[in-house]
Amino acid sequence: MTDTPLPFGHLADRLRIGAAALGVALDVRQQQQLLDYLALVAKWNRVYNLTAIREPAEMLTQHVLDCLAVVRPLQRELGDRALRVLDVGSGAGLPGVVVAIALPASTVTCVDTVAKKATFMRQVAAELKLGNLHAVHARIEAMAPAAADVITSRAFASLHDFVSLTRPHLAPGGCWMAMKAKPGADELTALGDDLEVFHVEQLEVPDLEADRCLVWVRPIQTALL
Template sequence: MSHPHAAALARGITALGLTLPEGAEAQLLAYLDLIARWNQVYNLTAVRDPAQMLTQHLLDCLAVVQPLRQQATALGHADDLRLLDVGSGAGLPGVVLAIANPGWSVTCVDTVAKKATFIRQVGAELGLRQLQAVHQRVETMSGAPYAMITSRAFASLVDFITLTRGRLAPGGCWAAMKAHLTEDERQAVPTDVSMFHVERLTVPGLDAERCIVWLRPAD
């Protein structure tokens, strides 16, 4: 029996011009089902309708896959990127990135315990061995740094940079997913950080502004 949202997901992936590994679409649909099921008890996301979750969460995150792949290649880590997703919530975009890029090591960090627990459950059920979830404040994390740090509607750019600076590897970059970038936010970016690109995104089925703000420590 086919999944009720399989066709819509396939259309969205085609519209994005995205190539995914074998089995990824089934994993994404299983992830959608897990969010919907857990959401009834744990309030992981304000979006309740699975069809809206597909567009506003899955396709919204899938829209960043190709840009992040291109930047990973530029960093010399096309197939072995270490990525930290901050304020990951229900695993967006971290889980989607782990499904789309099985060679990447993806760590999701969130201050809410139930959300980290959910991401661990997703990783276990979908066999995402390279996915980790950490219940912690990002500024207190230790261990090896990350070549790329992502966030999705997490905080202002200046807070994102300040909280995660200690986790960024030399030569690495930040990718902030945002609805839009205000001039005030742009002006508040520290002078020792370079905003080297603001990449506009089009999300299939979503009539709303989206972008990735790319940043790195200034030379």
């Protein structure tokens, strides 16, 4: 694990308080992994421009806490079991890296079409010793089926494209969890007759003054009980 340089070290209290507010239990190792992850993003960002956010406290709020907000909903919808998570268009590893740290029993595969971003995520997995985190440099439509329990993304502009392109990778009984700002009614009704939006869930992210929600989608014929 990397040595976390200031100013990331002094964000530990904000991380702990934010995670508690979100109902996510993190042990000391997981908290340190998240701070080390932020340090790696900042380090690689100088060369590879992984994110437009540069200020450490904003990175904590807009990246880590924003992604930690999906952990409890994931556990509620799919239970406290080891999940196969597919994060599409993962970029700097969001939300995939955060989910892999928070849910170490689950397997998380992050996919991105940009080689340097996949390389960064592999470096994160190696340095933070995340054996459950995998990174793939590919277009999602060119990948072999992944059989994921949940497919997620916070990068796709269109819900329809996100679901259509990733559908071959959804396991029976699985669902999509799209991270969105505020989806419009037209976007929610454009998915097709064999799919249902079964929940649009508002999220409250500590210290973040912006709309955040999860859009949950599943095939009607494999609806979760």
